[in-house]
Amino acid sequence: MHKHKEETWALVDLVRKIVKDHQAPLETRMLRGEKLTRADFEPGCEAARMAGLWGLNLPPELGGVRLSMVDRLAITEENSKCLAPIRFGGEVLHAMLNLQGEQKARYLDPLLSGVKRYCFALTEPGGGSDPARAVLTHAKRDGGSWLINGSKTWISLFEDADGVLVFARTSKEKGANAISMFAVERGNPGLVARPVPMLGGFSTHQLTFDNCRVDDLAFIGAEGDGFKGAQQELSRVRFESGAMALGIAQRCYDMMVQHAKQRIVFEGPLSEKQAVQSMIVDSWIEIQQHRLTLYACAEKHDAGQDTRVEAGMVKMTCTEMVGRVIDRAIQIHGAAGCTYESPLAHWYDQLRLSRIYDGPTEVHKYRVLARSLLA
Structure with missing residues (x-):
């Protein structure tokens, strides 16, 4: 590692111990052909939380530790040596950190506590390498709510998510400044998910939004700032x-x-x-x-x-x-x-x-x- 401080080495040693105690047995089970579930990773996640490794990108006032990029990468490097790495909790998209009032209670607080997890849905069938141009999913106002229509593809982590952060156009402009972000709960009748098996045993999903209705609280951030957040x-x-x-x-x-x-x-x-x-x-x-x-x-x-x-x-x-x-x-x-x-x-x-x-x-x-x- 490059010019690591003593504190960084201590973090790496801490992660190595948690991996040895909780994740290495999961790797052994995987190598025996077992399919692990979200619950299997909870003990390691809780051990990390008890050790102070929670909300690695969050400020202390939100219950996190806001590690430097050097420290985060050192932890990621050590954690990734195991086939079943720790799933750290308290991960929050930067654009959601400033939520207040009812939005904070509905979305941010459950994320901070680890009660809920959201996945990230930007890529569309028309192209993943040029996402701003390819986003055709759109959202329009309908009374006091929004209707989202479109499709997202190659969406990872949906199987363990409680909802999805979806990026959709909210105006007729073609550029990135027309893209906004919405939170859609799993189980919304307008959201249909189809699993797509991938190499390595991964399962991504194709998501279809068919008149998917969400209220104003589901609109995250300022209009047109969605792609910037992505x-x-x-x-x-x-x-x-x-x-x-x-x-x-x-x-x-x-x-x-x-x-x-x-x-x-x-x-x-x-x-x-x-x-x-x-x-x-x-x-x-x-x-x-x-x-x-x-x-x-x-x-x-x-x-x-x-x-x-x-x-x-x-x-x-x-x-x-x-x-x-x-x-x-x-x-x-x-x-x-x-x-x-x-x-x-x-x-x-x-x-x-x-x-x-x-x-x-x-x-x-x-x-x-x-x-x-x-x-």
């Missing part, structure tokens, strides 16, 4: 995607080193073979390079600098890197790395998606980075 969330998620990839890469590296030392082939340990040594060294170098970059960018963020471009770069390079490391780890393990009794096979499936969601590699490279550098 962009704030995406930058944070992209940093954390990089840290998650780094944590998984480190675990895969540790596994390949251990296996190479123990596996005997042609009258000697696998670790003595030059091809294996090359794969291990290449993986170590890549992990160290990306760790230095990740935390240097996080420090820029904590210093108040605009790091939207860096967030895209970190997400792009780390998710590409972890794919290479996992592939080497499977190659070194041979057939043992290809079974779902090993976390390697699970991550091989899961991490393929990481190069697509929250912005595909090509979009970050040629749309975000190139446009920024050549402006």
Whole structure:
């Protein structure tokens, strides 16, 4: 980790202990073929809460600890080394932090306490890489309420959510400034959800809004500010995607080193073979390079600098890197790395998606980075 403070190391040690006590047994169950439920993750979440790890992005006045980006990424990196990581509670979209009165009581307070969870619905069938242009879902006033019509796709975390934060156009303008955010409760008769199975055992959902009626309290934030709120969330998620990839890469590296030392082939340990040594060294170098970059960018963020471009770069390079490391780890393990009794096979499936969601590699490279550098 890059110039970590003692406090950061203490946080990492704390997360490592919770993972060992609560999450590692869940990983074992997953490797036996069991399907885990939301309830299975509650003990680990509660242990984190009791340890003070609650509302990691929230200010103290709302019951959170508002960790720096460096600290959050260090926690994410350590947590991601387990196939069944801790699901931290008290996560709240930045745009919801200023809710007051009845809106605060209905939406923010249940989120802060962990009673409710909401997922995030921006992507539509017409395109996920250019969301502002592709948003066709619209909402219009109807008396004292709003009617939402449209469709969202590839929506993750819906299966465990109590509601969904949906982004819809509230005017006829074509730009991002016409997009607003609404909270729609699960069970609303105008919301129909269809599960879409994905690689790695994930289940995303396609959501259809058919005259989905919500009241004025469900309108979150100012009109036209919805996409701005979404962009704030995406930058944070992209940093954390990089840290998650780094944590998984480190675990895969540790596994390949251990296996190479123990596996005997042609009258000697696998670790003595030059091809294996090359794969291990290449993986170590890549992990160290990306760790230095990740935390240097996080420090820029904590210093108040605009790091939207860096967030895209970190997400792009780390998710590409972890794919290479996992592939080497499977190659070194041979057939043992290809079974779902090993976390390697699970991550091989899961991490393929990481190069697509929250912005595909090509979009970050040629749309975000190139446009920024050549402006």
